[in-house]
Amino acid sequence: QKEVEQNSGPLSVPEGAIASLNCTYSDRVSQSFFWYRQYSGKSPELIMSIYSNGDKEDGRFTAQLNKASQYVSLLIRDSQPSDSATYLCAVGTIGGYQKVTFGTGTKLQVIP
Amino acid sequence: DAGITQSPRYKITETGRQVTLMCHQTWSHSYMFWYRQDLGHGLRLIYYSAAADITDKGEVPDGYVVSRSKTENFPLTLESATRSQTSVYFCASSVGEGSEQYFGPGTRLTVT
Numbered sequence: 265q266k267e268v269e270q271n272s273g274p275l276s277v278p279e280g281a282i283a284s285l286n287c288t289y290s291d292r293v294s295q296s297f298f299w300y301r302q303y304s305g306k307s308p309e310l311i312m313s314i315y316s317n318g319d320k321e322d323g324r325f326t327a328q329l330n331k332a333s334q335y336v337s338l339l340i341r342d343s344q345p346s347d348s349a350t351y352l353c354a355v356g357t358i359g360g361y362q363k364v365t366f367g368t369g370t371k372l373q374v375i376p
Numbered sequence: 377d378a379g380i381t382q383s384p385r386y387k388i389t390e391t392g393r394q395v396t397l398m399c400h401q402t403w404s405h406s407y408m409f410w411y412r413q414d415l416g417h418g419l420r421l422i423y424y425s426a427a428a429d430i431t432d433k434g435e436v437p438d439g440y441v442v443s444r445s446k447t448e449n450f451p452l453t454l455e456s457a458t459r460s461q462t463s464v465y466f467c468a469s470s471v472g473e474g475s476e477q478y479f480g481p482g483t484r485l486t487v488t
Contacts, residue, residue, distance in 0.1 A: 296476075298476055308419070313476050357474050369418060
């Protein structure tokens with residue numbers, strides 16, 4: 265059983281701070297890694313994809329991947345109240361029935 | 377460009393009735409997926425399809441049936457609805473194995 269683990273939170277940060285969201289995964293052959301944002305009552309929205317070790321930046325978002333430690337993280341700089349949502353980590357592999365496995369999500373609250 | 381749509385958005389049905397949830401995508405993505413999302417469980421894969429006429433079971437397939445006669449459509453049928461199938465159902469699509477998935481807006485199903 266492939267597993268993706270996230271702290272359920274809530275993670276509370278003040279407006280303007282850096283929010284750090286973490287995710288670990290169990291399948292060593294995982295090849296693709298995604299972060300989704302899900303507002304309450306809405307569907308998951310893809311915000312970042314990362315495939316190689318290291319950092320990938322997109323605006324205020326930075327995804328970090330360490331395959332040796334089986335760890336992926338999402339940093340949100342200058343957090344805004346509009347960033348308040350649940351963030352889902354997802355891990356993909358090629359082969360097997362579970363192409364992409366989702367974590368249960370971390371709830372982020374940005375306090376004005 | 378509508379992307380991926382689901383219908384109905386809300387449905388209330390009675391135990392024992394057959395219900396079909398529709399999913400339509402305009403991207404010509406090969407892969408399509410059905411998930412259910414429940415508190416405490418996150419997203420759980422019900423069925424997926426790699427192409428027209430190719431479908432396979434996910435993590436929680438019991439009580440559900442799918443078909444995919446056309447690339448763009450992937451209906452999910454609950455043959456005899458049970459209260460345990462009360463959930464939010466998301467359809468998603470992706471271009472390939474282990475790739476980014478894009479979600480529809482969801483269907484909130486209540487079985488009374």
